[in-house]
Amino acid sequence: MKRYIALLLAVVMLVGIVPVSAQEAPEGTWLGTWPYVLPPEHDLGSFTASGLAANLGNVYRSLVEMPFAFYMWSSGEYEPMLASEWGFTEDNTAYRVTINADAMWSDGSPVTSADVLATYSIGRIRGWSQYNYISEVRAIDDKTVEFVFSGEPSLVAERLILKEYIVAAANYGELAARADEIVAAGLTRDSEEWAALASDIGAFKPDVLLASGPYTYTLDTVNDAFMTMQWQPNSIFSGSVQFGEIKLWAGETEVTTPLVLSGELAHSTNVYPANTVTSFESAGINLVTIPRAYGPALLFQHDTYPFNIVEVRQAMAYAINRDENAFLTNGIGASGTVYMSGILDDMVTLLLDEETVESLNRYEYNLETAAGLMETAGFTLDDEGKWVDAEGNRISVEYKFPAEFADFSGASQNAIDQLNAFGFDITARANPWQEVAADIRAGNFQLSVWSWAQGSPFATSQFFGPIQRFNYVGLTDGQIGMNFQMEFEYNGEMVNLQDMINNASTGLDVEAQRERAGDVATIINDLMPFIPLNVMLSVEPMNEAAIAGVPDDSDPIWLNPSGVDHPIIWLILQGTLSDAQ
Amino acid sequence: MTSIPTPRPVAAAPRRSPGQVLRRLWDSYSFRVLIQSLVTIWAVTTFTFVLIRLMPGNPIQIRIDQLMNRGLTFEEAEQQAANLFDFDPDAPILEQYVDYIGKLARGDLGNSILGGGTPVNSIILEFLPWTLFSVGLGLLLSFLLGTLLGVIIAYRRGGFLDNFITTVSSILYGIPDYVIALLLILVVGVQLQWFQVGQMRGAYNPAIEPGFTLEFIASIFQHAILPVGTYILSTTGSWVLAMKSSTLSTLGEDFITVAKARGLSETRILSAYVGRNALLPLVTRLAISIGFVVSGSVIVEEFFQYPGLGRRLLRAITERDYTTMQGIFLVISISVVAANALSDLLLGWLDPRVRVGKGRGR
Numbered sequence: 001m002k003r004y005i006a007l008l009l010a011v012v013m014l015v016g017i018v019p020v021s022a023q024e025a026p027e028g029t030w031l032g033t034w035p036y037v038l039p040p041e042h043d044l045g046s047f048t049a050s051g052l053a054a055n056l057g058n059v060y061r062s063l064v065e066m067p068f069a070f071y072m073w074s075s076g077e078y079e080p081m082l083a084s085e086w087g088f089t090e091d092n093t094a095y096r097v098t099i100n101a102d103a104m105w106s107d108g109s110p111v112t113s114a115d116v117l118a119t120y121s122i123g124r125i126r127g128w129s130q131y132n133y134i135s136e137v138r139a140i141d142d143k144t145v146e147f148v149f150s151g152e153p154s155l156v157a158e159r160l161i162l163k164e165y166i167v168a169a170a171n172y173g174e175l176a177a178r179a180d181e182i183v184a185a186g187l188t189r190d191s192e193e194w195a196a197l198a199s200d201i202g203a204f205k206p207d208v209l210l211a212s213g214p215y216t217y218t219l220d221t222v223n224d225a226f227m228t229m230q231w232q233p234n235s236i237f238s239g240s241v242q243f244g245e246i247k248l249w250a251g252e253t254e255v256t257t258p259l260v261l262s263g264e265l266a267h268s269t270n271v272y273p274a275n276t277v278t279s280f281e282s283a284g285i286n287l288v289t290i291p292r293a294y295g296p297a298l299l300f301q302h303d304t305y306p307f308n309i310v311e312v313r314q315a316m317a318y319a320i321n322r323d324e325n326a327f328l329t330n331g332i333g334a335s336g337t338v339y340m341s342g343i344l345d346d347m348v349t350l351l352l353d354e355e356t357v358e359s360l361n362r363y364e365y366n367l368e369t370a371a372g373l374m375e376t377a378g379f380t381l382d383d384e385g386k387w388v389d390a391e392g393n394r395i396s397v398e399y400k401f402p403a404e405f406a407d408f409s410g411a412s413q414n415a416i417d418q419l420n421a422f423g424f425d426i427t428a429r430a431n432p433w434q435e436v437a438a439d440i441r442a443g444n445f446q447l448s449v450w451s452w453a454q455g456s457p458f459a460t461s462q463f464f465g466p467i468q469r470f471n472y473v474g475l476t477d478g479q480i481g482m483n484f485q486m487e488f489e490y491n492g493e494m495v496n497l498q499d500m501i502n503n504a505s506t507g508l509d510v511e512a513q514r515e516r517a518g519d520v521a522t523i524i525n526d527l528m529p530f531i532p533l534n535v536m537l538s539v540e541p542m543n544e545a546a547i548a549g550v551p552d553d554s555d556p557i558w559l560n561p562s563g564v565d566h567p568i569i570w571l572i573l574q575g576t577l578s579d580a581q
Numbered sequence: 582m583t584s585i586p587t588p589r590p591v592a593a594a595p596r597r598s599p600g601q602v603l604r605r606l607w608d609s610y611s612f613r614v615l616i617q618s619l620v621t622i623w624a625v626t627t628f629t630f631v632l633i634r635l636m637p638g639n640p641i642q643i644r645i646d647q648l649m650n651r652g653l654t655f656e657e658a659e660q661q662a663a664n665l666f667d668f669d670p671d672a673p674i675l676e677q678y679v680d681y682i683g684k685l686a687r688g689d690l691g692n693s694i695l696g697g698g699t700p701v702n703s704i705i706l707e708f709l710p711w712t713l714f715s716v717g718l719g720l721l722l723s724f725l726l727g728t729l730l731g732v733i734i735a736y737r738r739g740g741f742l743d744n745f746i747t748t749v750s751s752i753l754y755g756i757p758d759y760v761i762a763l764l765l766i767l768v769v770g771v772q773l774q775w776f777q778v779g780q781m782r783g784a785y786n787p788a789i790e791p792g793f794t795l796e797f798i799a800s801i802f803q804h805a806i807l808p809v810g811t812y813i814l815s816t817t818g819s820w821v822l823a824m825k826s827s828t829l830s831t832l833g834e835d836f837i838t839v840a841k842a843r844g845l846s847e848t849r850i851l852s853a854y855v856g857r858n859a860l861l862p863l864v865t866r867l868a869i870s871i872g873f874v875v876s877g878s879v880i881v882e883e884f885f886q887y888p889g890l891g892r893r894l895l896r897a898i899t900e901r902d903y904t905t906m907q908g909i910f911l912v913i914s915i916s917v918v919a920a921n922a923l924s925d926l927l928l929g930w931l932d933p934r935v936r937v938g939k940g941r942g943r
Contacts, residue, residue: 038888038896040707041696048697049644049665127660129653189660198664203697224888225782249779250886261771264779434638434901437646454652461652474655563651 025231025244028579030572031266031546033249033256034060042222043205046167047126051205055227058564059269060248061165063213063572064229068097069162070573071565073457074556076350078162079570082111082212082236086162092153092508094146095134095161101143104234105168106211113139118169118176120147125179125198127189130164133157155513156458156505163564168210175201214238214573215246225250242549242578260285266546269538269562273406274331277539285543286550291346292538293455293561295337296329296411298531299466302484304446306395311377313528317363318370319422320415326534329411333539337532338362341521343462344453345535346559348521351459353511356518360525367422374423387423396425397446402433411533412449440470443480452532455563459517460505466530473498484529497523538562548580610929618922625914626685626907630678633906639670640694640901668694668903681907690908695900701908704893709875709912711784712882712889715805716874719812724867726813727820732856734821735828746821754818759880762811766884781807782886808887812878823866827859834858865924872920876913 036042036055045051052061062070068083078086085098103111120137123130134157135150147161169176175197182193189195209216214237215229229246232238249256249265257276259265261283272280280287298316300307307313322336338345339360341352348357371381379387379395386394401412409430416426426447431439439445450470453462468474470481486498497520504517538561542550549571551557557567571577597605606612638646641662648658684691690701730750734743753761770778785791785800831837832855840850879891886892890909897905 037696038893040703041693041699043697045697047664049695050697050699126664127657129657199667202664202666205697223783223787225779225787225886249782251883255884255886258766258771258778261767262774262778264777432637434636434643434646438637438642451650454650456652464652464654465649469649469655476655476659 023233023239025233026242026578028243028581030243030246030577030579031249031264031543032060032246033251033259033265033268033270035252036222036227036248036250038224038250039219039222042219042227044207044209044219045205046165046172047122047201048203048205052165052209055222056248057269059566059568060229060246062564062569063215063246064209064211064217065165065167066212066235067163067165068099070570071159071163071457072556072560072570073565074559076457081573082166083162086158088153088158088508089146092149094148095153095158096140096144096146097161099143099145100236102236103212104236105170106209106216106232106234107170108234109170110142111166111212112142112169113145114169114173115166116145118172119164119167121176121179121183122167122172122201123164124183125189125194125201128160128164130157130160133160152506153508154506155508155510156460159456159458166212168212171206171208171210172204175204211235214241237573240575241572242575243572260541260543263543263545266541266543267568268541269566271330271333271407271536272539272541274327274333277331277333280541284545285541288540288542288550288553288558288567289333290538290540290558290567291344291455291561292333292536293344293563294451294453294465295334295535296408296449296533297452297466298412298415298533299440299445299448299450299470299482300484300530301443301445301447302482302529303443303480304397306377306379306389307446309377310527311373312379312395313531314363315370315373315377316419316424317528317531318366318373320418320531320533321365322534323365325411325414325418328414329534330407330536331539333537334407334534335537336534339521340525340528340532342452342467342524342532343459343517343521347457347462350457351462351514352518352521353514356514356521359522363528370422381423385423386425394425395423396427398427398429399447399449400429400431400436400439400445401449402436403430404433407536408449415449415533440466441475441479441481443483449533452530453535455561455565458505459513459520460501460503463501463504463517463520463524467524468498468501482529490523495523544580546580547577549577551576611926614922614925614929618918621918622911622914625918626911627678629910629914630681630907631674633901633903633910634674634677636901638901640666640668640903641670643901666694667692667698685911690911691904693902693905695897695902695905701904704905705890705908705912708888708890708893711887712876712891713874714801715808715882715887715889716812716878717871718805719809720816720867720870720874722809723813723817724820724863724870727817728824728860728863730817731821731824731826732828732851732859735825735832735859736851738825738829743825747825750818750821752818753814754822756815758811758815758878759884761814762807762881762884765807765811784888804887807885808878808881808889811881811885820863823863824859827862828855831855831859865928868920868924868927869917870920871923872917873913875916 034055034057037050041050042055043051046065052065056064066082068086069078069081071078080100082099082103083097084100087096089096099111099113105111117137117139133149133151133154134147136148138146138148140146149157178197182197187193211232212235214231214235216232217227217229221228221230226247226249231241231244249259253270253272256265256268256270257272260268260280277287300313302308317340326334326336339348339357340363341348341360343351374387378390382388388394399412399416402408413428416428420426436448440448440450450466452465454465456462466482467484471484471486472480473486475481487494487496500516500520504520505513507513544550557570560567644662644665645655645658648661649655653661681691693699693701693704696704730746734746737743766778769775781804783804785797785804789797789800791797837850837854840854876891879895882889882892883895894906894909897909
């Protein structure tokens with residue numbers, strides 16, 4: 001009897017020491033796509049050119065190498081991923097994050113402060129934006145870290161901290177230690193040591209990917225047509241996800257289209273042309289629409305006459321039917337800009353106060369108003385219906401746009417057609433996108449197109465493109481870009497728009513931020529330094545024959561835009577989505 | 582009187598000056614072809630090197646744009662992008678060229694700029710075999726099929742078969758290969774569902790262990806069906822039309838009439854007289870086509886996600902991976918030049934007049 005009891009005890013003890021990893025992998029496969037790098041160049045590095053950033057993108061990387069939190073655009077609040085608690089310290093001198101006590105790497109070791117410190121030591125060498133706000137990162141205990149502000153506390157810094165991917169010190173500790181030594185020695189980025197370490201970081205390819213998310217993979221599961229990420233048992237989310245593996249087909253839009261139609265690809269973030277979207281609908285494939293958080297803007301080179309005249313720019317804003325332009329940009333996947341403020345329409349009411357929103361000129365399509373503004377600027381229509389100035393000069397200019405970008409090309413060609421019909425004489429010039437970008441930076445253009453706004457909940461970030469990105473203030477080496485002067489007299493006062501934009505989202509007082517953002521939006525709305533033509537939407541196939549649990553269109557999760565806050569990340573981690581088959 | 586014999590001087594071998602040696606070598610047709618080929622490869626390599634750098638944007642600039650799309654400032658993006666690549670876009674082009682040629686002389690094509698130190702040699706070795714296999718097989722099959730059909734319809738000229746095959750060949754000849762590839766995928770794959778689009782992608786089924794097994798070889802052929810089929814459909818037409826034209830021309834020659842008058846059988850005339858002579862012009866063309874096998878078909882490989890050199894070249898061009906582009910272009914240049922040289926030598930062997938140097942009559 002004693003022998004049986006001993007045996008029973010042994011069995012019970014054995015069961016007791018078997019870790020959580022005994023849980024079984026969920027069944028089912030997620031069928032997605034990402035244009036990952038093919039072998040032999042594909043690597044598992046977190047900071048390499050052919051590593052995780054290139055191979056998994058923002059959506060799938062979060063399932064492998066998790067950040068602290070996930071941002072909900074509908075509520076403006078963060079949901080926990082790697083962290084369990086976060087917030088500003090009482091004196092607002094630092095930001096404190098507590099790592100979830102159960103957070104583990106895929107090898108079973110715990111995620112600790114050391115991993116965060118290693119991540120940020122490397123980030124300092126790589127010139128991360130976080131260091132514009134923080135001076136140091138320190139461990140309070142094994143699971144708590146503090147990010148010490150170098151100046152004013154900032155909600156922008158909070159987002160940067162909470163959205164950064166945390167890497168394992170087991171892989172990157174040695175490089176991080178070298179980084180710490182370099183910083184402790186007082187060396188700067190101009191030094192050879194700094195440059196050599198930056199180069200080593202960019203070349204480091206770990207043999208094994210240590211994942212904090214519920215999925216991981218090895219190079220053996222990457223092939224020419226698809227790669228497969230396998231469920232791993234040690235993540236906080238391993239118990240909630242409903243897919244045993246994530247299969248990602250290689251390739252871009254033209255390659256993934258047939259796979260969507262054949263049902264082998266259930267979800268894709270690619271931009272599909274309007275006709276293709278219609279084909280998906282005809283094939284009974286469900287579509288979800290989320291913000292893409294940017295759109296094409298018509299850019300002026302402000303040294304070019306007559307685009308240095310505000311009335312001409314305003315007239316052009318009135319003369320373009322933006323709904324039509326949106327449809328020709330991306331079919332149902334775009335909508336005409338409403339508020340013309342430099343802030344995404346969806347975010348206007350959140351980031352600006354009511355009074356400012358009411359005061360914004362919406363530039364509704366009106367050719368009469370446009371004509372009136374042209375006349376105010378000294379132009380008249382000639383016999384052929386073209387605008388000419390007092391000296392009889394037509395507005396004969398060139399509009400450069402990237403030939404490869406179907407959306408920007410469509411927006412540009414339609415804008416050109418509408419403006420020419422209104423009385424301009426614009427010649428379309430389609431060039432390789434790399435050339436167009438370089439020309440815009442160099443100021444070597446008259447009219448062009450590039451994106452405005454971005455997927456950030458902060459006004460400062462949304463104002464960034466193109467008025468800072470493609471203007472002399474955001475460029476180096478003497479490039480002038482749009483050359484819209486950022487210091488000028490406005491309503492009898494000297495203003496510095498550059499500073500106003502940079503300060504729009506500083507501090508923790510949201511009301512004050514709204515006020516400052518409102519001042520910038522008003523100026524942009526009035527002076528029209530660029531014309532935000534439309535806002536793009538991401539129309540994504542979500543084949544419910546393969547995916548179950550897709551929330552309906554009214555669910556607030558769909559307010560999250562494409563990119564680092566993509567709804568799919570959260571829906572997979574929470575186990576909301578599962579394999580329908 | 583005796584005489585002391587004086588030793589006869591040993592006849593010295595006639596010595597040739599280096600100039601004479603070179604002249605004699607230059608008189609050799611094969612040597613001339615070889616030198617021309619080497620000079621051509623060097624010229625193309627240099628031209629490609631310069632041309633690549635004249636393209637708008639460089640790898641770092643493109644990465645900067647991508648990072649700025651995520652909201653980084655130019656300065657931040659520049660800093661991060663510079664750390665990613667072992668490449669200095671500001672280095673003088675002459676310095677870059679000397680470095681490139683120096684490495685090339687040692688057989689080193691450098692490392693992929695985007696691939697974090699992956700040697701370009703290994704990238705080419707990874708992708709080239711699949712292109713050689715698929716495009717080579719496609720070329721071989723289309724050549725055999727095209728020449729066979731060409732002879733048949735030439736013999737039955739004016740009949741239904743001639744009209745039908747000529748029309749179909751003309752149509753196929755006029756359709757670009759990528760359109761055929763798209764039609765195969767969308768019509769045959771998606772609409773008719775004769776095959777699963779995804780399962781035909783790649784070079785083989787990754788679930789099968791690579792090795793000399795029937796299963797693995799079968800998988801390779803199964804995955805090559807679509808690209809090879811596309812090449813056959815898009816190129817057979819040209820072989821058919823060329824062979825038909827060449828055969829008709831040969832059939833009108835006097836020696837065919839003589840052969841017929843001698844009472845030789847049709848089979849013997851076809852094989853020994855018509856076929857052989859009609860094939861001659863096509864052999865040269867085939868040799869040149871073999872040279873272009875290496876470049877594959879960029880769009881076809883991309884559509885089928887076939888891991889050939891063309892697909893890799895597309896990414897290298899898009900992201901301005903200079904070293905990989907240079908390596909792939911070099912391999913393509915060598916293959917085309919080598920095929921042309923082979924064609925020249927073949928032609929010189931078939932027609933001795935071609936070998937004769939200027940005014941030398943040798």
